[in-house]
Amino acid sequence: MERPRPRHEGGEHHHDKHEFAPEERIELGITAAIAGDLVIDDHTARAIAARLGSIKTPMLDLFTHTGHMDAEGFKELRAMRLDPPTSEQQAHWIDWLGGYWLSVEQQRATDAERHPTYEQRVYVADLDSLRRTIHHGLWVDANQAPADLKADVTAMLDSSPTVGATRWAVGAAKDLAGLDLTGSSDTALISRLARGVHQHGAAYSAWASIAGTDDHDQLDKFANFHVASYDSREAWMRDIADDLGWANHLDRAVDPMLRPFLRIDYEAMAxxxxxxxxxxxxxHDRRIHVFLR
Structure with missing residues (x-):
């Protein structure tokens, strides 16, 4: 089954999208955290890492591009916080980044004991007030019908400190398995992506990253193309070898005295x-998600 290739690889392009300046994006993400559960979202954390220019390190570069930070990286982050040249703004950002990292580690410990679940939320921000440097917005359920999502947005705008406010966009998101909806005001797209992640978890966000977001119907074809998900590429290869019966073939083709010493090189296969x-x-869950082309 051949899949039509998206016009915009990575799923980052769609028409209803507001572009935030980097510092504006960070402050909006922090505002959303204060209004929510006091933890910044994934993309605000990576935006902070990208903007800590004067104290940039390999750890921050790695986190900016991959979202991965280990225990050594966290130690490095704490050392930055105590470094005298660190500005007040940088210290503020580092505190939020450190809180994010601790939250991620706690979540990983929880997910190790149970299958992770996602309760998708987006922070819808009032852009007309933001233009006046006033932060106004609301966390809403993203996994609902577009009309219901629009009703929540309308209620937020109706309570705006800016009379006649009509412009809005997503300023932060939680539990969307790494999908970045920052700047989006497409309620149909937000609803569709949230529903997909709710149903299929991180595998769906992986699908959106290769299917793109311009063709909404293509996003609904996840089940047609998703093969399976694995803890590693080697585990995937082992599954393929089992399906093809390669171990049984070796049992039949190889001398029984030699057979115990022969192994399939799954790493090389990968x-x-x-x-x-x-x-x-x-x-986003660090697993391998495999799709038909």
């Missing part, structure tokens, strides 16, 4: 041209 028949994405 690097072979065999894998080019599929799209493979490492998801």
């Amino acid at each position: 690097e072979s041209p065999l894998t080019e028949r599929w799209d493979v994405v490492r998801g």
Whole structure:
């Protein structure tokens, strides 16, 4: 089954999108955290890491591009906070980034004991008030019908400190498995993506990253193209070998005295041209998600 290739790889382009300045994006994300559960969202955290220019380190670069931070990186972050040259603004941002990292670690510990669930929310921000440097917005359920989502947005705008406010966009998001909806005001798209993540978890956000977001119907074809999800590429190769019966074939073809010493090199398989028949994405959950091309 051949899938039409999206016009915009990565799913980052769609028409109803407001572009925030970097510092504006960060402050809006912090405002959303204060109005919510006091933890910034994934993309605000990465925006902070990208803007800590004067104290940029390999750890921050890695986190900016991959969202991955380990214990050593957190120690480095704490050292930055105590460094005298750190400005008041940088210290403020580092505090929020540190709180985010601790929250992620706590969530990982919880997810190790149970299957992770997602309760999708977006912070809808009043852009007319933001233009006046006034932060006004509301956390709403993203996993609802577009009309209901629009009603929540209308209620937020009706309570705006700016008379006649009509412009809005997503300023932050939670539990969308890494999907970045910042700047979006497309209620149909927000609803569709949230529903997909609610139903399929991080595998769906991986699908959106390769299917793109311009073709809404394509986003609904997740089940047609999703093969499976695995903890590693080697686990995926092991599953393929089992389906093809390669171990049984070796049992029949190889001398029984030699057979105990022969192993299939799953790591080499994962690097072979065999894998080019599929799209493979490492998801927000750090697992491998495999899709037909």
